[in-house]
Amino acid sequence: MKKIERQIEVIERLNRLIRLGKTGTPDQLSEKLEISKASLFQILGVMKQLNAPIVFDITLQSYVYEESVNFTYGFYTRKLYGEEVLEVSSYNAQSIMMQVDFKYPSLRIV
Incomplete structure (x- = not known):
């Protein structure tokens, strides 16, 4: 269970950084999240499969959402x-x- 919890925690942190436009380059982002660049690309791939409209903005040098989205984990x-x-x-x-x-x-x- 710890592995799943860690992955969700990384997705939540990544979501916050994307919303702020403060991810930086893939190298910088993987360092911020304390994961490998390969793991970062896997997580970004999973988020895109879940319909997250993520793109890399060359001007901002940051990943951003193309449109407004919400990510929530848990049962309510x-x-x-x-x-x-x-x-x-x-x-x-x-x-x-x-x-x-x-x-x-x-x-x-x-």
């Missing part, structure tokens, strides 16, 4: 509001349909 509870519908599936398990304000118009969790 919340009440359902508005168009969100709580329904019971055929297996008597609860499913949640909610509007998502990004790429996908609705999300169904069963």
